[in-house]
Amino acid sequence: MxxxxxxxxxxxxxxxxxxxxxxxxxxxxxxxxxxxxxxxxxxxxFKEAIEVLEESLMINFQRAMQYAPTKGISQLIDVLKDLMKIEIGLDAREYDDMIILTGSQQGLDLAARALINPGDIIIVEKPTYLAALNSFKPRKPVIYGVSQDSDGLNTEELEKLLRELYSQGKKVKFLYTIPSNHNPAGTTLPEERRKHIYELASKYDFLVFEDDPYNLIMFEGQPMKPIKSFDHEGRVIYMSTLSKILSPGLRIGWIMAEKSFVEAIELIKQVADLHTSTLSQFIAIEWIKRKIYKxxxxxxxxxxxxxxxxxxxxxxxxxxxxxxxxxxxxxxxxxxxxxxxxxxxxxxxxxxxxxxxxxxxxxxxxxxxxxxxxxxxxxxxxxxxxxxxxxxxxxxxxxxxxx
Ligand SMILES: Cc1ncc(COP(=O)(O)O)c(C=O)c1O
Known part of the structure; x- marks a missing residue:
């Protein structure tokens, strides 16, 4: 057949x-x-990681086996907020909210569903993460690319592109960027360029979708301040994951962004998978609380x-x-x-x-x-x-x- x-x-x-x-x-x-x-x-x-689970899963067994809220277990959201604050100095603002994802890959798909109409303009780095492209393309956007030099996204080139587009009456929906230890480029964007991106987003009124899985894997110096930390309007969608600092098998990622966007993601996630694995979330809570990731x-x-x-x-x-x-x-x-x-x-x-x-x-x-x-x-x-x-x-x- x-x-x-x-x-x-x-x-x-x-x-x-x-x-x-x-x-x-x-x-x-x-x-x-x-x-x-x-x-x-x-x-x-492994030994420490398994020991902490033995203790906690005994106590939380019933909850760890059950359905959970679509947004994620609130205890996990709390420990992730602490992790972001301690490790990269990122604090949620009053207009922000958070949702737990089944890996940040899910965030790429759900954000694409929530944001992209066919024909919308989005901007990506050249090169960018291939699975992000694979998530965006089915929503039929018009994609523009901005090249990278050894420091990452060339923000002068971005500004030039924005000027050109806006002079033709075209508006950009969002810029997708991986500012730290880029996959695949291996670049890290300096702070001035991060600020420049935010200024441009404000000036030309588009969103920044910041994907930040590798910031804590820093060989030289400290992790970088995310673009989200300059956000005072709620236009930066910040996404990260436990995949590179604990385990990709847990399938745990998260988005921190403006409340109404998080609500939209929650709505679509409900259709996609109801919620992220409860068992994985309980494991993650323990491994973060007990500093296994550290x-x-x-x-x-x-x-x-x-x-x-x-x-x-x-x-x-x-x-x-x-x-x-x-x-x-x-x-x-x-x-x-x-x-x-x-x-x-x-x-x-x-x-x-x-x-x-x-x-x-x-x-x-x-x-x-x-x-x-x-x-x-x-x-x-x-x-x-x-x-x-x-x-x-x-x-x-x-x-x-x-x-
Ligand atoms: C830039 C980037 N975003 C998202 C992901 C997806 O990661 P996960 O779904 O495991 O959180 C990856 C994985 O390699 C990545 O490199």
């Missing part, structure tokens, strides 16, 4: 993520993966820093004449820009034969430019694998260019 004739027209608008496909390959056999964005759990404080970060950040350094020196050894790359101050990724106009999707075919994978850059660009770029993850492979994988990648590259 041909099943496809039953599908909706909109199904065509959903794209398979290249990263998901890669993860399937890496699950199947032993490959060196620079592909996914996986934390390294070798440093996870313990994990204090062990994993030095490890990731060493892995970043290993990747930077392997790149220097193998690719110094062939391209350039970002030098992330934190996070899990860096981006390589090859000098030659080769398609890294082709390179991936050659490197997979040698047992190394990465994510070709094209899918991180809303206009499918960036074919000669690639995202490289350094948090998951070991230092040894990084050095071996980079040698194999260079061999694959040499084979491709001489083919």
């Amino acid at each position: 041909s099943f496809s004739r039953f599908f909706s027209d909109d199904l065509k608008l959903y794209r398979q993520s290249d990263v998901r496909e890669l993860l399937k390959v890496t699950e199947q056999k032993k490959v060196i993966s620079f592909g996914g964005g996986l934390p390294d759990f070798s440093m996870f404080p 313990e994990f970060l204090s062990r994993s950040v030095p490890l990731y820093r060493a892995k970043r350094d290993a990747m930077l020196s392997s790149l220097e050894e193998n690719f110094s004449n062939e391209g350039s790359w970002t030098r992330p101050k934190g996070g899990l990724f860096l981006m390589m820009y090859l000098n030659r106009k080769i398609d890294t999707k082709e390179l991936l075919k050659f490197s997979m034969k040698r047992g190394v994978v990465f994510v070709p850059g094209e899918s991180f660009f809303h206009d499918s430019s960036g074919k000669n770029t690639m995202r490289l993850n350094f948090s998951y492979p070991t230092e040894k694998e990084i050095s071996k994988g980079m040698r194999l990648l260079k061999e694959a590259y040499t084979e491709l260019i001489s083919a």
Whole structure:
């Protein structure tokens, strides 16, 4: 039977993520993966994490097994508010509210549903997070891109674009940005540019959708003040997640934003999944209260820093004449820009034969430019694998260019 004739027209608008496909390959056999964005759990404080759960889940067993409010368990909202205040100095204002999400990925989808009408203009970074593009595109927006330099989004270019659009009578709905330790670019936006973005949003009256999963994974200096901390009007939607500081398997993210927006998200979430897993929320409450995330970060950040350094020196050894790359101050990724106009999707075919994978850059660009770029993850492979994988990648590259 041909099943496809039953599908909706909109199904065509959903794209398979290249990263998901890669993860399937890496699950199947032993490959060196620079592909996914996986934390390294070798440093996870398992013993402490399990001990605190044993105590608390006994007491909270009935509640942890039950349905919960769509907005999330209020105790979790409270501990996350404290976490944001302590770690990044971010305080909820009187007009703000919070909702717990099933991973911040859900926030991308729900925010797209709440905000985007077909034809609305949204602005993203070039490159941006591919799953954000995959969430926005089915709502049929018109997407504009603003390039990044080594410090992240070029706000002068953003201002120029806004002037042009507004002179044509066009209004922007929102800017989606990942200001700290960017996925995939590995960039961190300085404070002046964060302020500049906010000023522009105020002046040209659009929203800022700030996605901040990597701020606490900082190798140099302190986490950055989010753009949300400059928000005195309620135009910044702040989103974060426990995926990179505790566990992606918990599937817990959150949005802090203006009350009526949070209400809208709550309404749509009710349809999507009723609420985020109660059990996960109870685990998260304990792990945050008992500072398991702090313990994990204090062990994993030095490890990731060493892995970043290993990747930077392997790149220097193998690719110094062939391209350039970002030098992330934190996070899990860096981006390589090859000098030659080769398609890294082709390179991936050659490197997979040698047992190394990465994510070709094209899918991180809303206009499918960036074919000669690639995202490289350094948090998951070991230092040894990084050095071996980079040698194999260079061999694959040499084979491709001489083919
Ligand atoms: C920028 C960004 N936003 C959102 C997500 C989704 O994360 P999760 O759904 O695990 O919270 C990720 C995951 O890698 C990400 O890098």
